[in-house]
Amino acid sequence: MPDTLLEVENLKKVYESSTGVVEAIGDISFTMRRGELVCIVGPSGCGKTTLLKCIAGLLAPTSGRIELDGVGVTSPPPSMALVFQEYGRSLYPWLTVRANVELPLRHTALAKDDRARLVDDALRAVGLDHAAGSYPWQLSGGMQQRVAIARAVAYQPEVLIMDEPFAAVDAQTRADLEDLVRTLHRERGMSILFVTHDIDESVYLGERVIVLSKSPTWVQEDLPIDLAPERDQIATRALPRFTELRTHVYEQIQRAKRGEAVRPSA
Amino acid sequence: MTAAIRTAATPRRVAAGWRRVLESIWFAVGFPLLLLVVWGIWATVAPQKFFPDPVTIIRAFVDTWIGPAFVEDVLPSLARLGVGIVLSIVVGVAAGTVIGLVRWMRELLEPTLEFFRAIPPPVLVPILMLIFGPQDATRVLVIVAGAVWPVLLNTIEGVRSTDSVMTETARSYALTFGERIRFLVLPAASPRIMAGVRQSLSVALILMVISEMFNNSEGLGYRITYFQTNYLIAQMWSGILLLGLVGVLLAAIFGFVERRVLAWYHGIKEVERA
Ligand SMILES: Nc1ncnc2c1ncn2[C@@H]1O[C@H](COP(=O)(O)OP(=O)(O)OP(=O)(O)O)[C@@H](O)[C@H]1O
Ligand SMILES: [Mg+2]
Numbered sequence: 001m002p003d004t005l006l007e008v009e010n011l012k013k014v015y016e017s018s019t020g021v022v023e024a025i026g027d028i029s030f031t032m033r034r035g036e037l038v039c040i041v042g043p044s045g046c047g048k049t050t051l052l053k054c055i056a057g058l059l060a061p062t063s064g065r066i067e068l069d070g071v072g073v074t075s076p077p078p079s080m081a082l083v084f085q086e087y088g089r090s091l092y093p094w095l096t097v098r099a100n101v102e103l104p105l106r107h108t109a110l111a112k113d114d115r116a117r118l119v120d121d122a123l124r125a126v127g128l129d130h131a132a133g134s135y136p137w138q139l140s141g142g143m144q145q146r147v148a149i150a151r152a153v154a155y156q157p158e159v160l161i162m163d164e165p166f167a168a169v170d171a172q173t174r175a176d177l178e179d180l181v182r183t184l185h186r187e188r189g190m191s192i193l194f195v196t197h198d199i200d201e202s203v204y205l206g207e208r209v210i211v212l213s214k215s216p217t218w219v220q221e222d223l224p225i226d227l228a229p230e231r232d233q234i235a236t237r238a239l240p241r242f243t244e245l246r247t248h249v250y251e252q253i254q255r256a257k258r259g260e261a262v263r264p265s266a
Numbered sequence: 267m268t269a270a271i272r273t274a275a276t277p278r279r280v281a282a283g284w285r286r287v288l289e290s291i292w293f294a295v296g297f298p299l300l301l302l303v304v305w306g307i308w309a310t311v312a313p314q315k316f317f318p319d320p321v322t323i324i325r326a327f328v329d330t331w332i333g334p335a336f337v338e339d340v341l342p343s344l345a346r347l348g349v350g351i352v353l354s355i356v357v358g359v360a361a362g363t364v365i366g367l368v369r370w371m372r373e374l375l376e377p378t379l380e381f382f383r384a385i386p387p388p389v390l391v392p393i394l395m396l397i398f399g400p401q402d403a404t405r406v407l408v409i410v411a412g413a414v415w416p417v418l419l420n421t422i423e424g425v426r427s428t429d430s431v432m433t434e435t436a437r438s439y440a441l442t443f444g445e446r447i448r449f450l451v452l453p454a455a456s457p458r459i460m461a462g463v464r465q466s467l468s469v470a471l472i473l474m475v476i477s478e479m480f481n482n483s484e485g486l487g488y489r490i491t492y493f494q495t496n497y498l499i500a501q502m503w504s505g506i507l508l509l510g511l512v513g514v515l516l517a518a519i520f521g522f523v524e525r526r527v528l529a530w531y532h533g534i535k536e537v538e539r540a
Contacts, residue, residue, distance in 0.1 A: 053434075056438055057438075058434050058437060058438060075437075076437050076438045076439075076440060078440055080438070081438070081439070082438045084431055084434070084435065086431045089429050089431035089432060090431050090432065090434075090435045092432065092449065092450065092453070093530050093531075093533075093534055094453040094456075094530040094531075095449065103439070103441070103445070103449060104439035104440075104441065106445060107440075107441070107442050107445060135530060135533060137530070137533060137534045137537050138533070138537070151439075155439065
């Protein structure tokens with residue numbers, strides 16, 4: 001395998017709390033190459049967020065291994081940025097939009113001017129340069145989500161992990177942001193792991209789509225998306241191949257929801 | 267990208283704001299004025315030996331406090347009060363942050379802290395006076411010994427209840443320890459900290475007075491006790507009036523600082539109510 005970036009091996013996560021034991025992730029294994037854009041889809045509550053938090057070093061797996069660049073992940077890797085699903089709670093309400101985006105850059109070696117430029121570029125990329133001086137709670141949900149995306153983009157990570165980042169965004173902005181993700185991937189060579197509940201989005205964005213089963217979760221299908229790398233909101237979505245792929249993923253998710261797919265015994 | 271930002275203030279709302287300020291000043295002053303008038307009438311109709319009329323008290327106020335007594339009694343008291351409050355806040359916030367962040371410390375210390383908080387601070391005054399002697403530092407210590415608890419316990423609670431996603435955000439972006447304290451922990455706890463400070467202020471004022479009632483020869487509390495024991499009734503009441511004014515001043519300073527520190531918090535509340 002050439003240049004593996006991320007390796008997830010027999011990951012299992014059981015939540016133990018005072019109210020009981022939840023097996024969120026049964027047994028997940030997959031790998032991701034450097035510079036790849038992988039989408040993850042699965043039924044609601046199947047453990048997508050849990051998987052991402054384990055990969056981001058925020059949660060300790062119950063068993064299994066996660067390796068980034070061949071090194072086991074035990075704490076948050078420095079070259080990784082995570083866009084949280086709970087966007088409202090991941091922004092600091094006492095800081096302005098600009099200060100929120102700038103915060104992770106404060107302790108980097110960047111000069112002040114470079115830092116300001118990165119922040120401006122990121123805010124412009126998500127269409128929020130006019131809101132830099134506002135506070136997050138003065139913005140709509142979709143705008144808050146874009147601030148969280150801008151913060152991750154300005155951080156210039158090698159690996160970008162996004163947990164349903166466009167859920168609260170309107171359709172037109174969503175199309176713009178999808179193309180922003182494609183651009184980050186194509187032009188900056190960023191490796192991106194993207195969780196979404198939108199099947200069209202997963203096929204449009206991804207080079208691969210990983211379909212997860214329902215809880216306790218395993219990888220039900222790992223589907224390569226054989227569409228051309230240049231994607232266009234209208235032309236790509238009109239391709240017969242696009243329709244075929246999305247139909248396929250749709251059926252897989254329906255099977256996952258009903259729990260029909262049978263887990264191959266290892 | 268059409269969603270508009272909710273603007274904070276429009277010109278019309280500014281004008282309305284001024285009217286509200288005037289209105290609230292009138293409200294703030296109006297009721298005390300009414301009380302004074304009622305009191306004056308009452309004191310004229312039915313004179314009381316231990317409760318003179320307002321004119322006598324205000325005259326006593328001017329004679330007693332405006333002059334050398336201001337420098338000899340009021341200023342030292344206010345200085346000790348100020349130092350006591352500042353120390354309470356600094357110690358309370360610093361210790362509270364450490365205890366709030368370190369779980370085992372919290373579990374170890376919390377019952378003990380609740381115990382100390384439950385002790386009515388005035389009972390400690392004579393003991394502390396005996397141990398450390400009647401000096402300025404002891405009086406400040408008395409104030410801190412009572413006023414630190416609300417700040418400390420509220421800070422612990424505020425630090426402990428920091429949102430988990432905000433903490434995970436700080437971790438995943440590898441914020442340094444200093445950045446975490448400055449940009450996450452302290453602001454997140456600030457609403458609770460300010461609630462604690464508000465409680466501390468009244469405790470501190472009470473303890474300032476009590477700390478001066480024991481073998482002292484200057485200070486507001488000493489003066490008031492002196493007037494009391496020498497049947498200088500009008501002077502005594504003027505001292506009580508001065509204490510009330512100090513309380514109002516403290517509340518005003520607190521309100522001024524709180525509106526700035528918690529501007530974001532009040533903003534969120536306003537948005538939620540809208
Ligand atoms: N902190 C926790 N303690 C206990 N159980 C949890 C915890 N977090 C998640 N779970 C449980 O683990 C399972 C997976 O949760 P997770 O949030 O990872 O799912 P998800 O795929 O991200 O869902 P969604 O599509 O709604 O975002 C759920 O059954 C959930 O109830
Ligand atoms: Mg989720």
